[in-house]
Amino acid sequence: MDHILCILPPDLLLQLAGEASEERRPAILRTLELDASFRRRRIELAGGQVIRQEGASAKGGGGVPRRSIYDQVHSTAYEPGILVRDEGGAPVADVSVNQAYDGFGLTYKLFWDVFHRNSIDDQGMPIQGLVHYGDAYDNAFWDGAGHMFFGDGDGSLLTDTTKGLDVIGHELTHGVTQNEANLMYSGQPGALNESISDVFGSLVKQYHLAQSATQADWLIGADIVGPELAPALRSMKAPGTANRHDNQPADMDHYQNASSDNGGVHANSGIPNHAFYVAATTLGGRAWEAPGSIWYDALIDPQVKPDCTFSQFAAVTLHHAGSRYGLTSVQAEAVRAGWAAVKVPLP
Amino acid sequence: MHLKLVRSGGLAGLTMVASVDSADLPSDQQGLIALLLTLGVSPKPDAGQRGGPDQFSYQLEIHQGEHSVRHHWDEPDVPEMVRPLLAALVNEARPAH
Numbered sequence: 001m002d003h004i005l006c007i008l009p010p011d012l013l014l015q016l017a018g019e020a021s022e023e024r025r026p027a028i029l030r031t032l033e034l035d036a037s038f039r040r041r042r043i044e045l046a047g048g049q050v051i052r053q054e055g056a057s058a059k060g061g062g063g064v065p066r067r068s069i070y071d072q073v074h075s076t077a078y079e080p081g082i083l084v085r086d087e088g089g090a091p092v093a094d095v096s097v098n099q100a101y102d103g104f105g106l107t108y109k110l111f112w113d114v115f116h117r118n119s120i121d122d123q124g125m126p127i128q129g130l131v132h133y134g135d136a137y138d139n140a141f142w143d144g145a146g147h148m149f150f151g152d153g154d155g156s157l158l159t160d161t162t163k164g165l166d167v168i169g170h171e172l173t174h175g176v177t178q179n180e181a182n183l184m185y186s187g188q189p190g191a192l193n194e195s196i197s198d199v200f201g202s203l204v205k206q207y208h209l210a211q212s213a214t215q216a217d218w219l220i221g222a223d224i225v226g227p228e229l230a231p232a233l234r235s236m237k238a239p240g241t242a243n244r245h246d247n248q249p250a251d252m253d254h255y256q257n258a259s260s261d262n263g264g265v266h267a268n269s270g271i272p273n274h275a276f277y278v279a280a281t282t283l284g285g286r287a288w289e290a291p292g293s294i295w296y297d298a299l300i301d302p303q304v305k306p307d308c309t310f311s312q313f314a315a316v317t318l319h320h321a322g323s324r325y326g327l328t329s330v331q332a333e334a335v336r337a338g339w340a341a342v343k344v345p346l347p
Numbered sequence: 348m349h350l351k352l353v354r355s356g357g358l359a360g361l362t363m364v365a366s367v368d369s370a371d372l373p374s375d376q377q378g379l380i381a382l383l384l385t386l387g388v389s390p391k392p393d394a395g396q397r398g399g400p401d402q403f404s405y406q407l408e409i410h411q412g413e414h415s416v417r418h419h420w421d422e423p424d425v426p427e428m429v430r431p432l433l434a435a436l437v438n439e440a441r442p443a444h
Contacts, residue, residue, distance in 0.1 A: 076430060078423055135434070139357045141401040143423070157359065167358065174400040185400055193400065194360075221358070228442070233359050245361055245442045260353070260404075266360020 062118030065108035066126040069097045072133045078143065080130055096162040100129040100150055103168035110169070110200070110207045111176070114288050115296045120146075120175035127172065131162060140167055140224075142174040156226045164224040169204030170197040181304040188309045190265035195272035198236060199295055203288045213280040213287040236277040239270030250274050252310070252343040271342045272310055279338030283331060290331045294321045314339040315347050348380060351408040352436040353443070356422075358401045365440035369409075376432045383429070384409045387416050399423070405433055 067087045070080040071094070084097050091098045104127045111117040119125040128147045137151025140161035148171045153159040161167060174197050177183055183193035198220050206216045219242060221233030232242040239248035248270030249255055255271065258264030276295060280287035297320035298304060304316055318335050325331035339346055348369040355362045369380050402422035407429075409416050420426070425433065 076427075139359075139401065139403065141358065141399060141422075143402075144399045157361070161358075170358070171401065197400070229359060229361070260355040260362055261360055262356070262404075266356075 062116075062124060063112055065105055065119060066124060067101055067104045067108075067129070068126060069100050069129045069131060071097065072130050072149075074132055074135045076134050078147075080128060080147070094131075096131045096150065096152070096160055099160070099162035100131050100148075100168070103162065103165050104129060104148075104172070106165060106208050107169045107172045107204050110204045110288065114203075114207065114292060117176070117296075120172060121179045125175075129162075140164075140171055142171040142178075144175075144178060146175070148172060153224065153226060156228045158224050158229070159226050161224050164221055165208060166198075166201040166205040166220055166222075167224055168201070170201030170220065173197040173200040176200070177299065180300045181308060182306045183304075183308060184306045185265060186262040187265075188268070189307050190262050191268035192272055192308060192310060192313055194265045194269035195276070196295070196299055198234060198269060198273050199276045200292075202236060203292050206286070207288050211286075213284060213291075216287065218277055234266075234270065234273070236270075236273040239274050248273075250342065271344065272313070275314070275338035275342045275344060277338075278341040279334045282334040282337050290321075290325070291334070294324065294331065294335060297324070310344045311346070314344050318346055348384060349410045350380065350436065351410075352433065352440060353406045354403055354433075354437060354440060355406075356402055356404045362443040363437065363440035364443045365436045367436060367439050371439075372432070372435055376435060379428065379432055380409065383407070383418060384411055384414070384416055386418075407433070407436070 065087065067085075068080075068083060069085040070082060071084045072081040075081060084094065085092055085101050091101075108119060108127065111119070119127065125146065129150060130147055131150045133149045133151050136154045138154040138156075138158040139149075139151045141149050143149060148168070150161045151158070153161060174193070177193055177196055183189040183196075185193055201220065202216065202218060205211075206213075209216075218237035219232035219235055221229075222231055225232060225243070229243045229245065234246065234248060235242040239250040240246050242248070247256075248267050250270055251274070252271060256264040256267050258267060261267065276287075276291060279294075280291040283290055294317050298313060298316040301316050301320070303319075304313060314335075318332060318339075321329065321332040321335040336346065350365070350367050350369060350372070352365040352367075353362060354364075369377060372380070399422070404421045405419065405425065407418045407420075409418075420429070
């Protein structure tokens with residue numbers, strides 16, 4: 001009987017579901033996709049499954065991104081819509097398309113120039129952007145399957161999300177994390193996942209602007225916020241001060257055991273964010289060099305497991321600071337200072 | 348009927364809350380609201396079946412007299428049928444703090 005239901009229009013199915021018996025309703029609901037146990041997509045975030053894109057080149061090549069930008073034409077479909085700009089293609093009339101394209105290129109450039117990483121998976125993975133997703137959609141996100149989605153913003157919370165270079169770096173770094181530590185997106189591992197995206201998102205912007213750690217503003221999302229969230233989404237320099245709704249803690253004494261947002265991953269990311277800021281500004285110079293390299297080494301270290309805590313990650317950063325520069329180096333001391341500032345214990 | 352929506356997650360990590368009477372929502376959503384009230388609690392996602400990074404989660408409560416139900420959806424697993432209702436509620440939502 002279910003095959004018959006599949007050919008009925010949604011409006012009729014809705015009416016039938018409301019009138020159906022308890023026995024019959026589940027079948028109708030499955031057809032309507034209102035049964036939450038029916039998944040159109042399963043993205044394994046904690047199981048280590050990584051979706052490799054077709055056409056990814058073998059590790060060893062690199063230096064040139066493979067970008068494609070699609071126009072979703074305000075649809076909420078997850079499949080790429082109209083291809084509007086491909087790698088090497090000339091700028092188009094749509095500013096959002098060009099900003100996404102350029103942002104992907106600059107993110108690729110940081111990871112290649114500084115960390116010698118060939119795209120998100122270090123194997124030349126194509127990077128696909130889907131702009132104009134939804135209607136006045138106040139968000140941007142990485143879907144875990146090789147795509148970054150961009151909303152146009154609602155004008156109050158967010159504006160065109162393609163304008164935020166650090167936001168683009170943030171989302172693509174979720175892909176990098178997925179391919180490396182694959183940090184679970186909840187609790188401390190989730191907040192660490194968020195922080196790593198903020199760290200490298202900020203570094204993409206700083207690298208592009210050739211800013212030193214003291215010149216950078218250490219704000220996340222300043223270029224995409226609307227008046228409700230101005231001047232920025234988050235501040236790595238001063239967690240909790242980015243906007244009037246900012247509730248980020250700046251140290252472990254104020255860690256939030258939240259019931260929403262997967263255990264407060266966007267709030268508690270303020271703690272490791274600030275640790276990186278302190279380490280980078282203690283050292284001075286360019287944050288993508290010593291601090292960025294230490295954090296990158298930690299991210300790709302197999303010792304960092306999907307359930308990694310702040311303290312465990314801190315220990316790995318200190319280990320890599322010692323390996324690169326020496327246990328008594330100024331770099332190692334800066335890392336210690338960073339974690340001490342946020343009261344994350346080190347061994 | 349009274350509806351309360353809590354949207355959490357997203358790139359901004361901002362929790363948005365809307366508290367609305369069904370009569371104030373579009374007329375073409377009334378049938379869906381009544382159906383959602385009838386359905387009861389949606390099965391909770393299993394651990395690990397959460398949405399991707401920076402995607403939204405929605406918790407919708409519907410109250411009618413003594414009867415209340417709660418539904419929960421994580422992006423990308425929001426049924427297409429409920430998206431217009433959620434959009435209408437988000438339009439009425441304000442930051443939780």
